[in-house]
Amino acid sequence: MIDQASGSPMIEAIGLSKFYGPFAATRDISFTVPSGQVAAFLGPNGAGKSTTMKLLTGFLAPSEGEARIGGHNVATERIAASRLVGYLPENGPLYLEMTPQSLLKYLGHARGMKSSSLHDRLDFVAEKCSLKDVWGKAIGKLSRGYRQRVGMAQALLHDPDVLILDEPTSGLDPNQTFQVRELIRSLGETKTVLLSTHILTEVKAVCSRVILINQGQLILDGSVQEMEGDEHDMEAHFRNLTGGPSAA
Secondary structure: OOOHHHOOEEEEEEEEEEEEOOEEEEEEEEEEEEOOOEEEEEOOOOOOHHHHHHHHHOOOOOOEEEEEEOOEEOOOOHHHHHHHEEEEOOOOOOOOOOOHHHHHHHHHHHOOOOHHHHHHHHHHHHHHOOOHHHOOOOHHHOOHHHHHHHHHHHHHOOOOOEEEEEOOOOOOOHHHHHHHHHHHHHHOOOOEEEEEOOOHHHHHHHOOEEEEEEOOEEEEEEEHHHHOOOHHHHHHHHHHHHOOOOOO
């Protein structure tokens, strides 16, 4: 198992459950991600990954349990928690008539960022998310990959201590995917990152820990090495743990 004593707790899921009538989207999910760690959050489609991320960021209220960001209860200390977290949701909504520049400037002001620091952060995310070529183009005219990068930029804009990223490389080409992985790896040196992905090579490239859920329940929490050696073995172990088909 991973030694979680390397830093203070930054992401805490404490018995998180979300019920929709008799259906449990998540049930009693508990884990802690300390500062300075990049953790992969894995599971098959419908396992409850996106629901858990929404619970951690306050987009959904839990039926049971508690979510904490940097020690702040997301339900009762929402503003304090939100200042610490950058969230990239799956298929996050964007204002399609706005440009990346105008949207990010608007979001920065909405977060109360001062003009001087906002200017510097706009330059940072435009470069790191490779948005300069489309900085003044309407988001509605951008490709899916560019829209994904706008979403990443808004998550990074206020320089949060915690990043919760739901499929950050979805829709990106191989070059863009490489750039985003390198960005996540560098951010993980100083920030806490919870990364949901279906790409197991991505896990090996940027993560030190794996949190795996299936049917709304936690089934593994350990090192990347515990998901086994090469990519084929990791995929086979994933299938075994989640009840997927075995290789022919």
